[in-house]
Amino acid sequence: MKYLSKDPDEWRKKESEILKREQERTQKHRKRGFYFLILNLVVVFLFFFGIRNYYAQLSIEKSPTNQILIVCEDVHASGTPLDVQIRLYNNSDKKREVTVSEFTFQIFNNENQQFYNFKQSQPVKATFEPFTSRLLFDLKREREITQLPSGEYTIHVELNINGERTSAQKKFRSVERYQLIVENLNDFYFVGEQAQLKVSLINQTARTQDLRVDSFTVSLKHDDRTIWQNAVKTKPIWQGVKVGEIIDLVEKISVPFNEEGIYTLQIDCVVNGSTSSLVMPVACIKNAEKSLKKMKIYTDAPKIHSLRSPLQFSVYILNDSKDQIFIEVEEIMVSLIPSSLNFKKGPVRMWLTPYSKYEIFKFYPYSISAITQPGSYKLLVKVTTKNDRLDFESILQVNE
CATH class of the missing domain: 2.60.40.2550 (Immunoglobulin-like)
Structure with a gap:
């Protein structure tokens, strides 16, 4: 009899070889699975040992009453x-x-x-x-x-x-130090404007002393390049300056802003051989934002407050966008009804970086005289520009 494929002996031989290969492959998979199981057990052991060791280092003592x-x-x-x-x-x-x-x-x-x-x-x-x-x-x-x-x-x-x-x-x-104070500096100026600044110095040392002003310099920098500088002449000797006393070094100094950009205003003053410096960012722009739609008002004031505890909170305006905002605010009004608190401020130029906040009001503990009785107080905030207005309202419950 003829076979068109293989005869039965060849088939049996072929099946035997296939079975042998399958057995070898199965043994390999079993070994690999066993090693993988061992590895997982080691990882689990190390994990629980590490957790146990970590919590063993923590104090189990309760906080003192x-x-x-x-x-x-x-x-x-x-x-x-x-x-x-x-x-x-x-x-x-x-x-x-x-x-x-x-x-x-x-x-x-x-x-x-x-x-x-x-x-x-x-x-x-x-x-x-x-x-x-x-x-x-x-x-x-x-x-x-x-x-x-x-x-x-x-x-x-x-x-x-x-x-x-x-x-x-x-x-x-x-x-102990000599601290510089700058007044009348806005967050930004328009191209062609000049800043008119007043600069003072505080004696923040532990004693009354004579102050010798050796030099006073105002610089405007852009990308670490000094584009404008002025060495200002001041009164050279200030006698008997008391602790915490403020002296007016320069009543008025003009700083020009001629080109659009982000600048650094730096003031250096050498007093009694010690250099005091103050560095502040300032922007020069062509146009300011007219709308308040990218901003919102919020406060960190508590919802419930006790008269026995000091109260301190702030009110902020938030830039709720990814853009830099330069805006001229005509007036800020904050009131706490029915208390006597009625705060007004303006005009103010604000520079808000993306998603940043700008403090527009702060209630200090010494302002607590505005709240003398328990009750429900309404915090009202209004921010206005020439073209827009933003309102905010919050309730503060004051308990005894």
Whole structure:
């Protein structure tokens, strides 16, 4: 008999070879799967070991029920009043009656010498709502400290809270310098305009002294190139300048803006051999924005506020676009009804970079006299230009 393909023996031989190859391939896949399984087990082990080791380093202690917070800047400019506040936080989720006694506030210099000391032995009782704070001490109300020599200082606070002794401390640094102040500088100018500036100097050192002005220079730079500079003559000697006192170096200096662009205005003044510099960006444009449609107003004012706590918030105008905006604002109005607060400002030239905010009003803690009674207060803001207007309204609930 003839076979058109292979005879049966050849087929059996061929099937045997195919089966052998399949078995070898299966063994390879099994080995590969086994190695992959081992690798996954190692990764999982390392992952859980790492997580366990990470959480083992974390403290399992709960936050203390009574927490003391020292509020002050890390760097203090000598010649200005030192601003320090001590606040007590109730980290409990329950309302508590607290008695504070034997309060001690101290400031030490870097040689551990006591610079200032305040003690209050008389007990003070207060009621704390859950997760709220109270102001315990405000340095400005007790003493104005301005003559603070350069160096590092430590604030140390101790007090008894319901009979339990608690303490806290914080370091800050005091810096002595001569600070320049520029008035009447706009964010931008139109081509062909001149800025008319007044420049003053503050003695932010720890002592009254004679100031010798060796040089005073105003420069306008573009792309690190000085395109205009003026060495201004000023009064050479200022005698008996007190701590924090301001002297007027130049009543009026003109700075020309002849071409469109983004510039840097730099002022350098050498006082008693020490150079003080001030660098500020300023733009020169052809046309300003006329519409307020790319902007909106918002505030960080709380929705609910307690009369027992200091209130501080700001109102901003936000550039809600990817474009640079140069706009002339005719008037800004902020009122808090029914309080006596009624703020007005204008005209103002604003330069807003993409998605940036511009502070147009700030409510400081010392303005709290405007809010004397609990109730519902309405914050109204209005920003107007020659061609447009932007309004904003928010409610502030004030509780006792």
